[in-house]
Amino acid sequence: MSTLLSAIRSLIFVIVLIVTVIPWALGVLLLSVFRRGDPIYWACANWLKIAIWSARWICGVRWRIQGMDNLPTAADRRAGVILLSKHQSTWETFAYPALLSHPLAYVFKRELLYVPFFGWAMARMDMIHIDRGRRAEAWTKVLTQGKRLGAQGNWVIMFPEGTRIPRGQVGEYKTGGTRLAIETGLPVVPIAATAARCWPRKSFLLRPGVVDISIGRPIRPEGREPAEMMAEVKAWIEAEMRRLDPDGYGPPPSGVAGSVEGGTASGPAQPDPLQALSQPPSRP
Known part of the structure; x- marks a missing residue:
């Protein structure tokens, strides 16, 4: 019965998305004739x-x-960072722009631009869409646009595992995000998110529950190598995933680093008190 109820609620949710995205995307396309940049981002x-x-x-x-x-605070509009997040679900891709105070620049495959209405609106934003089949060209685009967007205070966000990973599993952490950090001098901020607990990978059957998001301390890129820097990001994120979702991952192995102290992972996680977000942050 609970599965049937979840299916009915999920169907209603999908209908709401479809009904609202069409006029919203058309409005964004019309607005983009007259405006660019942040107004388009915040409209989306x-x-x-x-x-x-x-x-x-x-x-x-x-x-x-x-x-x-x-x-960085909403008032510090020129402070660029590179966010490297665990990717389990569609939920976090929707949630981060809605919850965070700065414009985000996602690095994503260009095929998403062909999704009717949703993709058309994305094409009007300052995002970094790449052709995964042309790796050298894709990296040049990420570096060039990442530098430009980071310099103007946008937060570049990447999913280092490259695709949605099933709950409880660990993907291959690719070094593109840390390479970009070293090239631009921007700090990396690791993020763990347990979205698959409620919205599983490649599914629109949503389950009630709580998604936990944990944002780590910035990791500076000076004097670092991409691979060892990404290894630190991976260690922090995966230890946090086990702490936040022990039912999905099992308990953390003994001796695994779980927090970032002064740019290095050390010791067990020391979380801030969890806060339920009753309202999304106001637009800067």
Whole structure:
């Protein structure tokens, strides 16, 4: 019975997304004739707020977040960072622009631009869409646009595992994000998120529950190598995933680093008190 109820709620949620995205995307396309940059981004982010709040009220998908103080404040609009996040679900791709204070620049495969309405609106934003089949060209584009967007205060966000990873599993952490950090001098901020607990990979059957998001302390790139820097990011994220979702991952192995202290992973995790977000942050 609970599965049937979740299926009905999920269907209603999908209908809400479809019904709202069409006029919203058309409005963004019209606005983009006259404006570019941040106004287009925040117009799209407002639809994403509708998406995650619909998931909350219709399907019971709530969230908690810790470590927001590890990010630049909304007032510091020129402070660029590179966010490297665990990727389990569509939920976090919707949630981050809705919850974070700065414009985000996702690095994503260009095929998403062909999704009707949703992809058309994405094409109007300052994002980094790449052709995965042309690796050298893709990296040049990530580096060039990453430098430009980071310099203007946008937060570049990448999923180092490259695709959505099933709950409880670990993908291959690729070094593109840390290479970009070293080339640009921007700090890396690791993020763990347990979205698959409520919105499983490659599924629109949502389950009620809580998504935990943990934002780590910035890791500076000076004097680092891409591979060893990414190994630190991976160690922090995966230890956090086990701490946040022990049912999905099992307990953390003894001696595994779990927090970032002064740019290095050391000791067990020392989380901030978890805070339920009752309202999304106001637009800067």
